[in-house]
Amino acid sequence: MRRIPGTADLSSLISEAGNGEKFALAKLISEIEREDSGEFRKALFQNLKDLGFSGEDSKTIGFTGTPGAGKSSLIGALSFEFLKKSQKKLSIVAIDPSSNVSGGSILGDRTRVSLPARENRIYFRSQASQLELGGVNPHTYHVIRLLRHFFDYVFIETVGIGQNEIEVSKFADFSFLILQPLGGDQVQFMKSGIMEVPDAFILNKCDEVALANSSYYTLVTSLEFLKDTLKGKSLPKIFRTSVVNKSGIDELLDFILDFNVPKVKNNETNLQIQKWIKNEYGKFGLKVFFAHSEKFKKFSEFEEFETAFLDIIQSLLKD
Ligand SMILES: Nc1nc2c(ncn2[C@@H]2O[C@H](COP(=O)(O)OP(=O)(O)OP(=O)(O)O)[C@@H](O)[C@H]2O)c(=O)[nH]1
Ligand SMILES: [Mg+2]
Numbered sequence: 001m002r003r004i005p006g007t008a009d010l011s012s013l014i015s016e017a018g019n020g021e022k023f024a025l026a027k028l029i030s031e032i033e034r035e036d037s038g039e040f041r042k043a044l045f046q047n048l049k050d051l052g053f054s055g056e057d058s059k060t061i062g063f064t065g066t067p068g069a070g071k072s073s074l075i076g077a078l079s080f081e082f083l084k085k086s087q088k089k090l091s092i093v094a095i096d097p098s099s100n101v102s103g104g105s106i107l108g109d110r111t112r113v114s115l116p117a118r119e120n121r122i123y124f125r126s127q128a129s130q131l132e133l134g135g136v137n138p139h140t141y142h143v144i145r146l147l148r149h150f151f152d153y154v155f156i157e158t159v160g161i162g163q164n165e166i167e168v169s170k171f172a173d174f175s176f177l178i179l180q181p182l183g184g185d186q187v188q189f190m191k192s193g194i195m196e197v198p199d200a201f202i203l204n205k206c207d208e209v210a211l212a213n214s215s216y217y218t219l220v221t222s223l224e225f226l227k228d229t230l231k232g233k234s235l236p237k238i239f240r241t242s243v244v245n246k247s248g249i250d251e252l253l254d255f256i257l258d259f260n261v262p263k264v265k266n267n268e269t270n271l272q273i274q275k276w277i278k279n280e281y282g283k284f285g286l287k288v289f290f291a292h293s294e295k296f297k298k299f300s301e302f303e304e305f306e307t308a309f310l311d312i313i314q315s316l317l318k319d
Pocket of ligand 1: 065066067068069070071072073074159204205206207208241242243244245
């Protein structure tokens with residue numbers, strides 16, 4: 001039988017993870033990713049609170065884009081600059097499509113940047129997706145929530161455009177859509193993503209100058225058409241980068257480091273609890289949830305919602 005870490009173990013794992021020790025972090029994440037991790041998760045987040053770790057000031061940044069757009073290379077280049085420029089801590093979660101679990105190969109071939117393995121300010125984790133195209137898996141939310149307690153920034157890489165992009169933007173405080181020159185990405189985006197515009201675009205591979213320029217203007221024009229659907233919001237920014245030439249990376253990183261999370265985005269716990277209820281109890285569950293919504297108002301942590309909801313279900317079953 002497997003042993004769930006006891007309270008003492010848990011506290012020491014948490015403080016080791018707090019120092020960026022990779023084994024402890026990996027252990028905590030593996031426990032969360034187990035099928036029956038409910039009890040462990042409850043104890044873990046309670047312990048984190050008791051030990052004074054709070055995820056509140058951490059920022060989660062999503063990087064989504066079609067396969068091969070250069071997401072990993074770009075995140076690699078950004079991380080490298082991050083370590084030089086900032087004293088803060090960064091973790092990266094790459095969500096791999098199930099068909100292609102690459103064992104965490106974050107860096108593209110030609111653009112490989114080596115991150116110092118002993119550096120405790122950076123942590124990389126790859127997570128299998130349950131969807132064809134890198135959508136998030138049921139544990140992603142909790143894994144990110146955990147990492148937020150230890151790291152100032154959490155970067156998430158997902159493959160996709162349209163629906164998948166929307167999934168990750170629910171966790172992210174800010175989400176980028178990465179496009180490559182004339183990849184047909186823009187057209188796809190126009191088809192599938194009209195309703196949900198990312199917070200900003202990154203046009204990568206701008207070392208392919210002619211193609212990149214024409215793509216840039218296509219994108220600008222496409223966005224002009226979207227103006228009406230943005231309901232008064234300003235048009236999303238477009239960053240132009242090249243990992244090969246190292247151009248635009250600094251500017252992008254400065255933007256990320258200066259970015260302040262708008263408070264309105266902090267509704268994600270509620271969204272996640274609804275998603276969990278729908279998965280476990282279907283429409284009936286959601287009906288129960290909304291019928292008792294007053295009771296849930298005072299909660300902010302996922303586990304508080306979860307416990308209260310299960311109590312209600314228990315009492316319904318007794319009647
Ligand atoms: N010319 C050029 N090639 C790049 C650039 N950035 C990445 N690449 C190349 O594009 C290819 C894909 O890069 P990745 O970083 O693996 O792209 P990705 O979006 O993470 O790919 P998946 O995770 O497989 O979807 C690799 O061969 C990279 O070397 C760039 O700025 N310019
Ligand atoms: Mg990648």
